[in-house]
Amino acid sequence: MSFDIDIAIHRGGKRIAARIESASRVVALFGPSGAGKTSILQMIAGLLPPESGHIVISGEVLFDSTAGIDVPPEKRACGYVFQDGRLFPHRRVRENLLYGWKLAPPERRWMALDVAVGFLGIAHLLDRMPGTLSGGEAQRVAIGRALLSGPRFLLMDEPLSSLDAARRHEIMLLIERIRDEMEIPILYVSHDRSEVERLAGTVIDVG
Amino acid sequence: MTPLSPVEWAVVALSLKVSGVAIALVLPVSFGLAWLLERTRIPGKVVLDALVHLPLVLPPVVTGWLLLLAFGANGPAGRFLHDAFGITLMFRWTGAAxxxxxxxxxxxxxxxxxxxxxxxxxxEVVARTLGAGPWRTFFSVTLPLAMPGVLAAMVLGFARSIGEFGATITFVSNVPGETRTLPLAIYTALQVPGSEAAVTRLALISVALSLAALVASEWLTRRGKNGGRRHVL
Incomplete structure (x- = not known):
C-alpha cells in the first residue's frame, strides 16, 4: 500500500478531510480552488498538524493521533514540489539542487546530481541565479531539488498551473517519466481533470 | 584649512571605538528583540515594543539620567558589574558605549x-521539507535573506552612535580622552572663544561620517531588495 491516509482539520469554520487508501503509484487529489487540497498536502508534509487521524506512506507511520506519533517535517523525507517553484533566491541553481541532498543521510540518496541534471536537462542552468530562470526552467530545478533530497514520496501541488501550454507539456512528460521510471509514490494535486486522468491511477475528489 | 591636530584625531578614534563597541553590544540584543516582536506570540508585546522605542522619544538627558540611576556607583546594575566583574562604567568610555x-x-x-x-x-517551509531543522533553516535561509537589512541596521546604528550627545554627557560626563566623543568635543570647542576652525574641522568629519553611513545603509537596503527578490517563476 503506497498511501494509507485518513486526516481531518478545521480551517476557517470549514472541515477539510481526506481519506486515501491506494496502492497506485500516482494518487491525484482533484477539486476546485479553495477546497483544501493544499492543506491536505501540508498535513502530509508535517507543516500543519491534523486534528485527528493517521498518515502512513509505504508502511511508514508519519502521523498517528491515537499513538501520539508526529514526525517533524524535516524527518518525513517528502519531496514537495510547489506550485510556484520556490527556489532559494540567494543560492545558485547547483546549490538549490544540493540543499536537500547534503542534508539527506547517504543511504537515502537514491539519485546523484549528474543523473538528475541529465534527466531534467538543466546542465546549462547550474551556475545561474534563480531570479534569471524562466518559469519552466525554475520548475525543472524545483523538481530536481525535491528528487535529490532522497524523498520516500513526492507531493506535487499544481506544479503545472503557473506555466504556459508548451512548458506545461514538457513538465508533464517529465512527471510521467518519474512515475514510470522511478520507484516513488506520488501524491498529485490539481484542479485540471485532464491532467489528473492522464497521470493518476487513483483519483480522490476533494471538496 | 589646517589638518586635524593629534588631540582631534584622538577624538575621532575614540568616537569610532565607542560606536564600534556599542554596535557589537547592541546587535545581538536588537536581533533578539526584533525576532521576539516579529516572529513570536508573546504576551505583553505592545509593552515590550513601547519600551524598545522609549530611547527614541525620551529626551536623551532623561535616558542618561536613567542610565545613571541603574549603572551609577550606587545603582543596582552598576554595583553588580563592579562587585562581580570589577567593571565601572562611570566616567569611562565603556559607559559612553x-x-x-x-x-x-x-x-x-x-x-x-x-x-x-x-x-x-x-x-523556510521549503527548507524544512528538504530536511533542515529549525536552526539550520534559520542559518541557511532566514539569516542570509535578512542579512542586507541587518547590515543596513548596523550602519544606521553606528551613525546614530557617532552622533550621540545628550545621554552620554549626562551619564558619563565630558572627560577628555575618555568620554569626549566627536559631538562632545564640538560642544566643548564651542564654549571656547576663537576655536571656530576646530569646530569646523570636527563638524565636517561628523557630516562626512553621517553621509557615508546613510549612503551605505541605503545601498545595502536596495541590494537586499534585488537579492531577496521573491520572483522565482
Whole structure:
C-alpha cells in the first residue's frame, strides 16, 4: 500500500478531510480552488498538524493521533514540489539542487546530481541565479531539488498551473517519466481533470 | 584649512571605538528583540515594543539620567558589574558605549524587524521539507535573506552612535580622552572663544561620517531588495 491516509482539520469554520487508501503509484487529489487540497498536502508534509487521524506512506507511520506519533517535517523525507517553484533566491541553481541532498543521510540518496541534471536537462542552468530562470526552467530545478533530497514520496501541488501550454507539456512528460521510471509514490494535486486522468491511477475528489 | 591636530584625531578614534563597541553590544540584543516582536506570540508585546522605542522619544538627558540611576556607583546594575566583574562604567568610555548602544537600540530593532518581515517565510517551509531543522533553516535561509537589512541596521546604528550627545554627557560626563566623543568635543570647542576652525574641522568629519553611513545603509537596503527578490517563476 503506497498511501494509507485518513486526516481531518478545521480551517476557517470549514472541515477539510481526506481519506486515501491506494496502492497506485500516482494518487491525484482533484477539486476546485479553495477546497483544501493544499492543506491536505501540508498535513502530509508535517507543516500543519491534523486534528485527528493517521498518515502512513509505504508502511511508514508519519502521523498517528491515537499513538501520539508526529514526525517533524524535516524527518518525513517528502519531496514537495510547489506550485510556484520556490527556489532559494540567494543560492545558485547547483546549490538549490544540493540543499536537500547534503542534508539527506547517504543511504537515502537514491539519485546523484549528474543523473538528475541529465534527466531534467538543466546542465546549462547550474551556475545561474534563480531570479534569471524562466518559469519552466525554475520548475525543472524545483523538481530536481525535491528528487535529490532522497524523498520516500513526492507531493506535487499544481506544479503545472503557473506555466504556459508548451512548458506545461514538457513538465508533464517529465512527471510521467518519474512515475514510470522511478520507484516513488506520488501524491498529485490539481484542479485540471485532464491532467489528473492522464497521470493518476487513483483519483480522490476533494471538496 | 589646517589638518586635524593629534588631540582631534584622538577624538575621532575614540568616537569610532565607542560606536564600534556599542554596535557589537547592541546587535545581538536588537536581533533578539526584533525576532521576539516579529516572529513570536508573546504576551505583553505592545509593552515590550513601547519600551524598545522609549530611547527614541525620551529626551536623551532623561535616558542618561536613567542610565545613571541603574549603572551609577550606587545603582543596582552598576554595583553588580563592579562587585562581580570589577567593571565601572562611570566616567569611562565603556559607559559612553553603553549610552550609545541604548540610543541606537530602537533604530536597529526597527530596521532588523523590517528585514525579517521581508523574508519570504514560504522559503523556510521549503527548507524544512528538504530536511533542515529549525536552526539550520534559520542559518541557511532566514539569516542570509535578512542579512542586507541587518547590515543596513548596523550602519544606521553606528551613525546614530557617532552622533550621540545628550545621554552620554549626562551619564558619563565630558572627560577628555575618555568620554569626549566627536559631538562632545564640538560642544566643548564651542564654549571656547576663537576655536571656530576646530569646530569646523570636527563638524565636517561628523557630516562626512553621517553621509557615508546613510549612503551605505541605503545601498545595502536596495541590494537586499534585488537579492531577496521573491520572483522565482
Amino acid at each position: 553603553l549610552a550609545a548602544a541604548v540610543m541606537a537600540l530602537p533604530l536597529m530593532v526597527r530596521a532588523i524587524r523590517l528585514s525579517l518581515e521581508g523574508v519570504d517565510r514560504r522559503l
